[in-house]
Amino acid sequence: MMVCVLSSFRSPASMAMRQTPLTxxxxxxxxxxxxxxxxTPYGYFLISAxxxxxxxxxxxxxxxxxxxxxxxxxxVWGATLNKEATKxxxxxxxxxxxxxxxxxxxxxLTLAHKHIVKSVNFTEDSTCLLTGGNDKVLRIYxxxxxxxxxxxxxxxxxxxxxxxxxxxDQQILxxxxxxxxxxWDKNTKEAVKTLAFDASVSSMEYIPDGEILVITYGxxxxxxxxxxxxxxxxxxxxxxxxxxxxxxxxxxxxxxGDDFKLxxxxxxxxxxxxxYKGHFGPIHCVRFSPDGELYASGSExxxxxxxxxxxxxxxxxxxxxxxxxxx
Amino acid sequence: MSSGMKTxxxxxxxxxxxxxxxxxxxxxxxxxxxxxxxxLPSSSSSSGSADEEEQRxxxxxxxxxxxxxxxxxxxxxRFDMHEHVRVHARFGASDIDVxxxxxxxxxxxxxxxxxxxxxxxxxxxxxxxx
Numbered sequence: 001m002m003v004c005v006l007s008s009f010r011s012p013a014s015m016a017m018r019q020t021p022l023t024x025x026x027x028x029x030x031x032x033x034x035x036x037x038x039x040t041p042y043g044y045f046l047i048s049a050x051x052x053x054x055x056x057x058x059x060x061x062x063x064x065x066x067x068x069x070x071x072x073x074x075x076v077w078g079a080t081l082n083k084e085a086t087k088x089x090x091x092x093x094x095x096x097x098x099x100x101x102x103x104x105x106x107x108x109l110t111l112a113h114k115h116i117v118k119s120v121n122f123t124e125d126s127t128c129l130l131t132g133g134n135d136k137v138l139r140i141y142x143x144x145x146x147x148x149x150x151x152x153x154x155x156x157x158x159x160x161x162x163x164x165x166x167x168x169d170q171q172i173l174x175x176x177x178x179x180x181x182x183x184w185d186k187n188t189k190e191a192v193k194t195l196a197f198d199a200s201v202s203s204m205e206y207i208p209d210g211e212i213l214v215i216t217y218g219x220x221x222x223x224x225x226x227x228x229x230x231x232x233x234x235x236x237x238x239x240x241x242x243x244x245x246x247x248x249x250x251x252x253x254x255x256x257g258d259d260f261k262l263x264x265x266x267x268x269x270x271x272x273x274x275x276y277k278g279h280f281g282p283i284h285c286v287r288f289s290p291d292g293e294l295y296a297s298g299s300e301x302x303x304x305x306x307x308x309x310x311x312x313x314x315x316x317x318x319x320x321x322x323x324x325x326x327x
Numbered sequence: 328m329s330s331g332m333k334t335x336x337x338x339x340x341x342x343x344x345x346x347x348x349x350x351x352x353x354x355x356x357x358x359x360x361x362x363x364x365x366x367l368p369s370s371s372s373s374s375g376s377a378d379e380e381e382q383r384x385x386x387x388x389x390x391x392x393x394x395x396x397x398x399x400x401x402x403x404x405r406f407d408m409h410e411h412v413r414v415h416a417r418f419g420a421s422d423i424d425v426x427x428x429x430x431x432x433x434x435x436x437x438x439x440x441x442x443x444x445x446x447x448x449x450x451x452x453x454x455x456x457x
Binding site for chain 1: 332333334335336337338339340341342343344345346350351352353354356357358359361362363424426448
């Protein structure tokens, strides 16, 4: 355990501290997606999707493993939790999406698809599940009537990478390999707006509070108004970016990609504030925790890492050691 | 220590990793106890006695399955697997989640494998003489 000892008294805020990422091991293949739950009476939780087919649930603030969802027969490409962390959903290469009880780890529902499923997303009230994948069709399942046929929305001309509910679950945002992001009306099933890009969209994050959409493509991290799909601002990173996340208070955002590093930017000024090395492979996904105190990254190296937003603060497993204290 | 040097942030311990022989979801955790037994409402029958009956039948089937595994121990078993694979081996044990089956003297087209693990998800059926 490291102890900081100073010859003269200094407050923690003025001590320059080096970020100590917490590594969560357990997966044996690349981690391709991760999601946090909301804040529950038991803290918040984190689910990770992995090519080893075994998505894992972890305690969000410590990274402690809680359980592994066993059942998929192929790589898991997408994973999500509902707000209360009572349900989980996963999307896999075995052509199924599964719904799980996130307390017991039991498989609750298997939803057969016609191709690899890439993305799953619950509505706010957890009654419906949105799926999207390589068959290019968005599907909405009523979890109260799992036997019923899902509502289908077609239009994308290539595999869907990510599908998210937005605007009070009345609309759907989808990103596909056809280099478009589309905004759909759930009821009319029509595309309300389409954004076209020169490159494949690598990730998408929807921030309901403030209606912001974070999109990454090439080396760019772009922020859009989620209602109008108007561009707010865009930033170019030093390397190809696979995922980015905006802090709940919208003062920072973090991004990671091909060069194995995590970048932290000031959202207002677009200035790069810090970059962190640590992963041994490209970063596939990064997300802020619901309280904004940490962010988690998933990598090709098979690990998840937790990073502090305020380096040196006492939180979770990180401990601020004041001058004179010995552990 | 010079004023320009950065000290790494201390950590209390590392995050706990997965347990090797369990899928987790500790039933003694406060969250499990508070939110179970039924976290999700069942979409089928609402009558309590129908649930109890189903529970009883499930428990019976589970017990039969476990007793079959016990009976199979040490016996020569025929495993019918995917891709029209059929092999014989002496059954040893299964792991707690019945993900893997430990066998000895597995007869394969490439010869006899003294010790082997069969993936349960690859096995369609197994048969043996009682």
